[in-house]
Amino acid sequence: MRTAHGMQPGIILLREGTDSSQGKAQLISNINACAAVADAVRTTLGPRGMDKLLYDGKKVTISNDGATIMKLLDIAHPAAKVLAEISTSQDAEVGDGTTSVVLLAGEILARVKPFVEDGLHPRTIARGVRKAASLAVARLHEISVALPEERKRLEVLAATALNSKLIANHKSLFAPMVVDAILALDTWDLSLVGVKKVPGGSVSDSFFVDGVAFKKTFSYAGFEQQPKFFENPKALLLNVELELKSEKENAEVRITDPDDYQSIVDAEWRIIYEKLEKCIESGAEVVLSKLPIGDLATQYFADRGVFCAGRVTYDDMERVSRATGGRVQTSVLDLNPSILGSCANFEERQVGGERYNVFTGCPKAKTATIVLRGGSEQFIEESHRSIHDALMIAKRGLEHSKVVGGGGAVEMKLSRHLREYALKIAGKDQLVISAVAQALEIIPRQLALNAGFDATDVLNALRKKHADAQHTWFGVDCYVEGVVDTLQAEIWEPALNKANALFAASEAATLILQIDETKTASRDMLSFEAAPVPSAVSEVVAMLGVPFRFVLSDLIGLLEPFQRSITRVRVSRSIDATNTAIVLLTTRCVEAAKEVYATLHGRAFNSFEPDVCELAFVEAIEWETAAASDPPEEEGDDRRCVVCLEPLEDQLFTTACDHTFHTHCLAKWRDAPCPVCRYDQVGSQAELASCCDVCNVAVDESPLWVCLLCGHCGCEREHALAHYESTKHAYALDVQTRYVWDFAGEGFVHRLALQKTDEGILQDSAVPVGFVDEEEDGRRRRRRRRLDSDDDDDDDDDDDEDSAAVRRRQWMRASTAARDADHRKLEGMAVEFNELLRSQLARQREIYESRLNALRAENDEKIRAEIVAMKRDIRAGEAKRAKLNKELAKLREELDFTNEVNKSLEQDLHEWQRQSKEADEELKRVEAEGEAECRVLEEEIARLMARLDEV
Structure with missing residues (x-):
């Protein structure tokens, strides 16, 4: 077409x-x-x-x-x-x-x-x-x-879900279990509902535990002497290893006298005994730990009537913590009663051929356990899947009341x-x-x-x-x-x-x-296997023969899976090939280097290029020139990334122009390969060019001019000017000074614009880049003729000059015709590209509009669901508010009654105080009268005694 x-x-x-x-x-x-x-x-x-x-x-x-x-x-x-x-x-x-x-x-x-x-x-x-x-x-x-009837609704929903399952004949047994398990949760996290599978027996032997049940863990000798049933026990939950072991892993001890070794052994025994004594002093009767509990601790707890179990799984320990209210401790140095859990009963029960530890009657039960029985493993597995589906349906029925x-x-x-x-x-x-x-x-x-x-x-x-x-x-x-x-x-x-x-x-x-x-994708891409790693390895891996047409963003994307393993990326130009580079990858360790090699070696850079990655381990690096080596670090080691202004410490990327950045900063930079100098890979080859394309002579000391558009080399400025007049390639690089001369604008430019939105372009000439008028072109040709006439011998005649001018004009006309043909060709290509771009953009617009409509419908549905949920919450809040108002009125009545009682008691208190005061006064009066009577009697007695003495 x-x-x-x-x-x-x-x-x-x-x-x-x-x-x-x-x-x-x-x-x-x-x-x-x-x-x-x-x-x-x-x-x-x-x-x-x-x-x-x-x-x-x-x-x-x-x-x-x-x-x-x-x-x-x-x-x-x-x-x-x-x-x-x-x-x-x-x-x-x-x-x-x-x-x-x-x-x-x-x-x-x-x-x-x-x-x-x-x-x-x-x-x-x-x-x-x-x-x-x-x-x-x-x-x-x-x-x-x-x-409205919540429990009945949930039981019917669970029974309906079990109708199509393998255990449909036992739905009357399992549906209440499922509802009890869901209602026992304070949050709708089904991971808190434990389902334990015990082969053997009948499915009707399955039972529900309003608490926690888990399989008995591995135990040491002395376990059989521990009690297996407790009423109202205290449970201590630990994440501590209670096992006698050498402390050489936790400390370094240097001794000069062999007799001191016994003190080290005694210290190890003293450490384990101190831990065990702390557990006993806490008042716990059941000790559970995620880590092992050794034979010494098992026998120690058995002698003191304490049950212990080690290597309890994380899920079971979490459910025990939820059910008993205990908190898992990572140390035994600060145990107190507040961190202990409690339950009505703890027992070790025989279920089929297994022993299970069961916590029941938990006051803070926020978890449940369903123990499944069955004759075969496949039957129990299918029963487990059926219970899971019923739990999910009951959970959704609890969230939404509509059926x-x-x-x-x-x-x-x-x-x-x-x-x-x-x-x-x-x-x-x-x-x-x-x-x-x-x-x-x-x-x-x-x-x-x-x-x-x-x-x-x-x-x-x-x-x-x-x-x-x-x-x-x-x-x-x-x-x-x-x-x-x-x-x-x-x-x-x-x-x-x-x-x-x-x-x-x-x-x-x-x-x-x-x-x-x-x-x-092709079969070789889908079935890619890891490359074998050679025996001689190191922490530095070299990626050889990386084409210069790959920009830095492509390289960063290729290495993205290993960004945490690679600490430094260094891009260096190859000496033997001007269009390839060597990328040095410094990894954190040898294992990381092996992973990079095994993953990338022999693999294509991408699905559109035939080139593949060739990796090799590097033992040492030798730089041919000082400019190619690592740039010297600044004093004080205060080098910073010019993008984020943070210190250059880790995950560094050094471009071929010896500028270093953070890898993640360079990945975000889409304007040019190098944010500092806008380093261009075509222009970077100028340093390697050493042969003039006009004279065909190697250049050693003469200035070298390189066209930045096609790479044409000339040993002097006149060659660059001639190349410009024939091709209109305006930009030429002076390799000796690294300045770029703009022939169209007649001046040096600070840097080239890589995008139309690039601002801050500094130019020494007011003539816009790429603008050439006929008057300026004529002045340039006349200046060129004067230079040619100065270099000619004095005996050249005017005829030779005229013939040279005619040939030059003929050449210019041919060059102009060729340039016009090129312009027409480029114009046609631009029109074709614009048409292709327009069709692709229209296609993308259609796709994104359909996605937008789908997202809009999805969001509308979510909003409707949220509105329904909010209305339900509002109704629940109103019901709760009415209940609270009722309780508040009741409390107010009780408060009024209490106030009346207090008022009556205050009146009685004042009355009793008055009566007490009157009784005190009466008592004082009686005491005074009694004292007076006593004095009268004493006087009478004295008179009687006197009379008796007289007689």
Whole structure:
């Protein structure tokens, strides 16, 4: 194909062996591959779905979980891998519906495949699929039912999720376990729910622990003497090694007398005993540690009636800490009762052929454990996956209270809604939306097929039920051939599950539809193996023969994976080849150098170039010239990067012009190869040029002028001027002074402009770069003729001069004609390039607009979800506020009552104080009267005694 200017469009050259396919055939091939993936999991849908046995040569897996099957299938087709990814995403986001999302995406593609074959543009189809998905999700939120009873809702959701699993017959046992485990968490982190698998026994022997249970760890001799049951124990959680070991690893001891060695041994024993005594003094009866607890500590704790276990895993220790309220300690020097955990009971229980440590009755239980039993390893693994899906569904049911009917009921409602909407619109979107409506019926159809029913009869019955009653939830009854109201039959699914599946399936389908070309890298690039490392290695690796056409950003991108391992990059020009360079890589250690060598040696620089990296280990470096060696460091070692102005300490990059920067700073510099001197790789070859292209004579002492545009060399300025007049290459470098002369502007330039936005260009002439007028050109030619006439002999006659002038004018006319032809050619190339650029920009604009619309729809959905969540939080806050107001009123009543009681008590206190004061006064009066009577009696006694004496 040729353009209007007769120019061929640009060609992208790929490495040999690259496979490329495009067009309608490629799109149909992608749709067929996705349909094949959907067929692989089609029969696993629903309670009557079949299981798949997957064998990878080492391990056997039996499962009907869509995400598990997608992970284990070795899918080679690149487009089909998209369905595996959306299945994994659905499993991580919701937990269930992994098979449904794959089936729905595959069915949408199969329904729109005839439109692709008929020539309908994929963009139109993708737009219709997105519109249908948005309508379906909006309708889903309208018809979903909010159920207030939390525990019942969660149990029904968990039981529905277990209906299609291997343990469906035991859902009455596991559904309450799942709900109890979810409600026990203060945060919705499922890693705090431990699932322990114990082979042997029946699945009905599985049990739930409202706390923590973990398998007994390795124990030393003396463990059997420790108690195995405690009531209200205190638990000490440690990250300390309680084992007798030599302290030579932690300290250096120098002795002069061999008798002092015994004191060192005694100190080691004293250290371990001090640690054990600290644990006993803390009052703990159960000691757990992430690190080993040795035989000495085990026997020590057994003698004192303390249970211990070492090498407890991180997850189990974290769950014990959450359940008991204890804090993990890294030292035993500062133990106190506040860091100890507590529980109602601790016991070591026999479960099958294993011993388990069980904490129950935990007051701060924020974790739970489910112990699974089963006859075979595959059965227990599938049971674990089933419990995980049920936990995820219960978690989503706790976050969102809205549910929909299962059994294909919601898909039938949404399909009917899309059909009715499609009848109201015109255009091509009507066909696509109708196709999506038909694709939604794949869920009830496949449920009926997997149950062994007549799918046509079941679908007809469902369509009749949904057409007769608008608000019914009839779906497939997989146990009795017929239909049932799934909402009344308690077959519920979270509305969030269905919304996420619809969005994921529609996005996957549109993604496949928008692929019009597939390129597969060549086999040698995909199967690259690490290069063998030679025996003689060092910390410095040399990259040989790096082409100068690679800019520094390409080199930095190649070395980016090793940026932490490489401390210095040094670019130096090769002596034997003017268009290559040597890159010296200084690594932190020999192991890092081996990794760089094994990864890069023999590997292509990129997929568009034939050159490969050739690496060699360097023992010593010798510089031929002083200028090529490392530049001398400034005094005080205060060198700084000119980009970030930080000291040059680590991860340095030295360019070929002997300027050093930080590697990350140079990676951000896109203006020129060197931020300091704008070092140009073509001009850098001037120093190596030593031969005049005009005289063909080696240049030793004469000034050398080099054209910066084509590399033409001349041994004097006149050669450079002649080259300018013939080619109009205005810039020439004086190698001796390293100044650049602008022949067009008649002056030296400070530096060349590499971009149009480059500012601050200093020039000695006011004539703009590249501007040549005829008057100036005539003056230059006359000046050249005068110089020629001065150099000629005195006996040259005027005829010779005239003939030379004629020849010069003829040569100038030919040069002008050639220059005009070149200008026309460049003009045509510029027009062709602009046309190509315009088409590519239009294509990019279309792609980014579609992505922007997708992101806008995604953000709108997230905003709607956030609004719903915020409204729910507001309602919860209002309910909490009402409860608090009620409690506040009650507290106010109690406060008023307390105030009245206090007032009455104060009155009683004043009364008692008054009575006490009166009693004190009465007592004083009585005491005074008694003293007076005593004095009277004493006087009477004295008189009586006197009379008796007289007698």
